[in-house]
Amino acid sequence: AQKITQTQPGMFVQEKEAVTLDCTYDTSDPSYGLFWYKQPSSGEMIFLIYQGSYDQQNATEGRYSLNFQKARKSANLVISASQLGDSAMYFCAMREPFYGQNFVFGPGTRLSVLP
Amino acid sequence: ETGVTQSPTHLIKTRGQQVTLRCSSQSGHNTVSWYQQALGQGPQFIFQYYREEENGRGNFPPRFSGLQFPNYSSELNVNALELDDSALYLCASSQGNEQFFGPGTRLTVL
Numbered sequence: 001a002q003k004i005t006q007t008q009p010g011m012f013v014q015e016k017e018a019v020t021l022d023c024t025y026d027t028s029d030p031s032y033g034l035f036w037y038k039q040p041s042s043g044e045m046i047f048l049i050y051q052g053s054y055d056q057q058n059a060t061e062g063r064y065s066l067n068f069q070k071a072r073k074s075a076n077l078v079i080s081a082s083q084l085g086d087s088a089m090y091f092c093a094m095r096e097p098f099y100g101q102n103f104v105f106g107p108g109t110r111l112s113v114l115p
Numbered sequence: 116e117t118g119v120t121q122s123p124t125h126l127i128k129t130r131g132q133q134v135t136l137r138c139s140s141q142s143g144h145n146t147v148s149w150y151q152q153a154l155g156q157g158p159q160f161i162f163q164y165y166r167e168e169e170n171g172r173g174n175f176p177p178r179f180s181g182l183q184f185p186n187y188s189s190e191l192n193v194n195a196l197e198l199d200d201s202a203l204y205l206c207a208s209s210q211g212n213e214q215f216f217g218p219g220t221r222l223t224v225l
Binding site for chain 1: 148150156157158159160163171173203205207212213214215216217218219221
């Protein structure tokens with residue numbers, strides 16, 4: 001079974017608008033971490049934001065926020081005020097247990113920001 | 116930039132050959148993980164090294180092997196290359212909750 005599901009292969013957003021990228025996950029472990037990474041065409045994975053399963057508040061990092069709904073096992077990334085430089089692949093990833101050895105990545109969503 | 120470096124950036128090999136990819140971890144990070152990312156897919160975990168010992172392995176055959184050195188830099192070795200080994204190979208160093216990736220090595224097997 002897929003551990004991480006990203007149902008949007010591609011998304012378009014107008015510059016300066018907000019966009020939500022979906023991520024659902026599957027785990028039976030109560031302790032896990034959720035991550036979002038951005039991968040531009042250059043290939044490097046850029047860390048964006050982290051949410052721990054026990055964190056009470058949704059994580060925020062600048063224009064990025066994570067809408068964490070634990071009961072629904074969802075961890076959507078919200079990008080506010082999109083910029084042209086936000087065009088890239090976005091990957092949701094999970095590490096279980098909390099200090100587990102490996103990250104499981106979703107298939108990714110390609111975001112295109114339109115001028 | 117994350118401080119994680121990888122070499123070489125690109126590599127072309129033929130089927131059956133062997134390859135060694137290198138990674139220098141971010142200062143202070145004692146854990147290095149390697150991932151394979153095929154075109155159009157998310158990264159797949161190969162293995163992780165912690166203080167020079169393998170600390171976990173994904174679903175990859177034994178011809179994928181690695182090393183970690185006392186300075187925490189690492190190598191990924193792949194023997195008997197197959198066409199399906201063509202991919203972007205990403206190294207990541209981590210400490211606690213954070214995991215930072217290098218720019219990757221793009222391997223093409225002909």
